[in-house]
Amino acid sequence: MNVDADSRGADRLQEGKVHSMKLRDLAGDQFPELEAQLEGPAGLLDISGLSSDSRNVEPGNAFVAVTGTKADGAGFIADAAGRGAAVAIASQPVDAAIPVLAVKEPRRFLSIAAARFYGRQPETMVAVTGTAGKTSVASFTRQIWAHAGHAAAMIGTTGVVSPTRNEYGALTTPDPVSLHKLLAELADEGVTHASMEASSHGLDQSRLDGVKLSAAAFTNLGRDHMDYHPTVEAYMAAKMRLFDTLLPKGAPAVIFADDPWSPQAVQAAADAGHDVRTVGRKGDYLTLKRVEHFRHKQTAEIHIGDEIFEVDIPLAGDFQVANALVAAGLAMSTGVEPKAAMAALEKLVGASGRLELVGHTKDGALAYVDYAHKPDALENVLNSVRPFTTGRVVVVFGCGGDRDRGKRPIMGEIACRLADVVIVTDDNPRSEEPAAIRAEIMTAAACASEIGDRATAIREAVGMLTSGDTLIVAGKGHEEGQTIGGVTLPFSDHAEVRKALEELKS
Ligand SMILES: CC(=O)N[C@H]1[C@@H](OP(=O)(O)OP(=O)(O)OC[C@H]2O[C@@H](n3ccc(=O)[nH]c3=O)[C@H](O)[C@@H]2O)O[C@H](CO)[C@@H](O)[C@@H]1O[C@H](C)C(=O)N[C@@H](C)C(=O)N[C@H](CCC(=O)O)C(=O)O
Numbered sequence: 297m298n299v300d301a302d303s304r305g306a307d308r309l310q311e312g313k314v315h316s317m318k319l320r321d322l323a324g325d326q327f328p329e330l331e332a333q334l335e336g337p338a339g340l341l342d343i344s345g346l347s348s349d350s351r352n353v354e355p356g357n358a359f360v361a362v363t364g365t366k367a368d369g370a371g372f373i374a375d376a377a378g379r380g381a382a383v384a385i386a387s388q389p390v391d392a393a394i395p396v397l398a399v400k401e402p403r404r405f406l407s408i409a410a411a412r413f414y415g416r417q418p419e420t421m422v423a424v425t426g427t428a429g430k431t432s433v434a435s436f437t438r439q440i441w442a443h444a445g446h447a448a449a450m451i452g453t454t455g456v457v458s459p460t461r462n463e464y465g466a467l468t469t470p471d472p473v474s475l476h477k478l479l480a481e482l483a484d485e486g487v488t489h490a491s492m493e494a495s496s497h498g499l500d501q502s503r504l505d506g507v508k509l510s511a512a513a514f515t516n517l518g519r520d521h522m523d524y525h526p527t528v529e530a531y532m533a534a535k536m537r538l539f540d541t542l543l544p545k546g547a548p549a550v551i552f553a554d555d556p557w558s559p560q561a562v563q564a565a566a567d568a569g570h571d572v573r574t575v576g577r578k579g580d581y582l583t584l585k586r587v588e589h590f591r592h593k594q595t596a597e598i599h600i601g602d603e604i605f606e607v608d609i610p611l612a613g614d615f616q617v618a619n620a621l622v623a624a625g626l627a628m629s630t631g632v633e634p635k636a637a638m639a640a641l642e643k644l645v646g647a648s649g650r651l652e653l654v655g656h657t658k659d660g661a662l663a664y665v666d667y668a669h670k671p672d673a674l675e676n677v678l679n680s681v682r683p684f685t686t687g688r689v690v691v692v693f694g695c696g697g698d699r700d701r702g703k704r705p706i707m708g709e710i711a712c713r714l715a716d717v718v719i720v721t722d723d724n725p726r727s728e729e730p731a732a733i734r735a736e737i738m739t740a741a742a743c744a745s746e747i748g749d750r751a752t753a754i755r756e757a758v759g760m761l762t763s764g765d766t767l768i769v770a771g772k773g774h775e776e777g778q779t780i781g782g783v784t785l786p787f788s789d790h791a792e793v794r795k796a797l798e799e800l801k802s
Pocket residue numbers: 348349350351362363364365366367368369372466467468469470471495496497498501
C-alpha cells in the first residue's frame with residue numbers, strides 16, 4: 297500500500313503511457329496566489345514533466361525558474377520556451393512567448409508539483425538532519441526496518457539502497473524532480489519504508505517539501521557549509537525547517553539529547569507541536585546508561601521505559617552509538633517493536649567509508665577510511681580511536697576546494713592536537729590551487745607534513761605503521777573520484793589503503 301497523492305496521475309504512470317497532467321491538477325490547492333491564474337486557459341495545459349534547468353526541458357514541460365547562487369532561472373525562460381516548454385513558473389510575471397505564472401516560492405512549487413506529478417512514495421518515510429551522522433542514521437534505520445521484515449530503502453550521500461538497488465549518488469538530498477521520480481519507482485518496486493537525509497541545502501532549497509514524512513530526526517550541529525549559510529544560526533534555522541515546516545504536526549521528532557544544540561532542536565520540535573522523543577545519555581525515549589568500547593564493537597546498556605537491553609553494537613566509534621540510538625528511535629517511532637529494534641542493532645553494518653576498517657598490517661596496526669571532512673567529525677573520529685590505540689594515531693586528510701575556507705586551519709589544529717602523526721594532502725581541490733588549500737591547513741598544523749598526491753600520502757602513512765598504531769584516512773569515505781580542476785579522476789581511499797597494505801606484505 298502506497299500513498300497515492302493523485303490517483304489519476306498514478307494510474308497513467310503505472311500503465312507506462314506517456315504521462316501528463318493538467319497544470320491545475322499539478323499545482324493542487326497549496327498556492328492561493330495561483331488560483332485566479334489557473335482558472336484561465338493555462339490551468340488546462342497538458343504538462344509532460346517538470347524541470348528547473350532550461351537545458352533539460354522537453355516539449356510540454358513546465359519550466360520552474362528558481363534563483364540559484366549564480367543566476368536567476370527567470371533569465372532562462374526564453375531558452376526553455378525555445379525547447380518546447382508549455383509554461384513557466386517564476387517568482388514574478390515575465391514577458392515571454394509562453395504563459396508565465398507567478399508564485400511566491402518557485403522552489404516549493406517545484407517540489408509539490410513533482411510530488412503530484414509522480415503521484416506516490418513509500419508509505420512510511422522518515423528524514424534525518426544534522427551536521428554529522430545523517431548517512432549513518434539513514435542507513436541504520438533502513439537496516440532495522442529490513443530486519444523487522446519491511447521492504448526498506450535509503451536515499452542519501454552514498455546513493456540509493458533498496459532490496460533491488462545499490463546505486464551511487466551525487467547529492468545528499470536529490471533535487472525534487474529526480475527525488476519524486478525515484479520515490480514513485482521505489483513504491484512501484486514494493487518498498488514500503490524509506491529513510492532519507494535532509495541536508496541543509498536540501499531543506500533551504502525546499503527539495504523535500506513534497507515528501508510526506510511519518511517521523512523526522514536531528515543528530516547534532518557543528519561547523520559546516522559556512523560558505524552557503526551566513527551564520528551558524530541561519531544554518532540551524534535551515535535544519536529546523538524539517539520540524540517547523542515539513543513534519544506534520546503531532547508526528548514523532550527523534551532528537552539526539554547530548555549535543556549542545558539539542559535543547560534548541562527540542563524547543564523547535566515542541567513549538568511545532570510534535571511528539572518529541574529524545575535519545576542518548578540525557579534521552580527520555582531511549583536512555584543510554586553505559587557504554588564499553590572494544591576494538592571492533594561497543595556494548596551499550598539502553599533503557600526503554602521499564603525494559604533494560606544490553607546490546608553489542610558491532611561498530612567502532614562512540615558516535616556510532618549515538619547514530620544507532622537515533623536510528624532505533626526512528627524505527628520504533630514507525631512501528632518496530634523495541635525488542636526487534638535492539639536485536640537489529642547487533643547486526644548493523646556501517647555505511648561505506650564511515651570509520652570503516654579496511655585492513656591491518658601484519659603486526660596488527662589498523663587502517664580505517666572515514667568521511668570526516670568537517671571539524672567536529674574529525675575531532676570525533678580521532679577521539680573515537682584513541683581508547684583502543686596503544687601506539688600512535690596517524691591521520692591523512694585534506695580539505696575540499698570551492699568549499700568553506702574557514703574550516704581549513706580549524707581542522708589543522710584539531711589534527712595536530714589529537715593525532716600523533718599528521719599528513720596533509722589533497723581532497724578534491726576542484727578549481728582551487730591545491731598547494732594553496734594545503735597551506736591554509738598548515739597555518740595551524742605545525743606538526744604536520746605535507747604530501748599533495750593523495751595516493752603517495754596514503755602509501756607513506758601505511759608504510760610507517762607499527763604495532764598498536766591506528767591510521768585514519770579522512771575526508772573521502774565512499775567517494776570514488778578525485779576532482780582536480782574540472783576533471784574527476786577515479787580514486788578510492790579504500791583501494792589505495794589496500795594497495796599500500798599489499799605492497800608491505802610483498
Ligand atoms: C550551491 C547549491 O546548492 N546549488 C544549487 C543551485 O544551483 P546554482 O546556485 O549553481 O544555480 P545557478 O547556476 O545559480 O542557476 C539557477 C537556476 O538556473 C538554472 N539554469 C542555469 C543555466 C541555464 O542555462 N539554464 C537554467 O535553467 C539552473 O538549473 C538553476 O536551477 O540550485 C540548483 C537547482 O535547484 C541545485 O541543483 C544546485 O545544487 C548543486 C547541484 C550542488 O552541488 N549542491 C550541493 C552544494 C548540495 O546541495 N549539497 C548538499 C549538502 C551535502 C552535504 O551535506 O555535505 C546536498 O544535499 O547534496
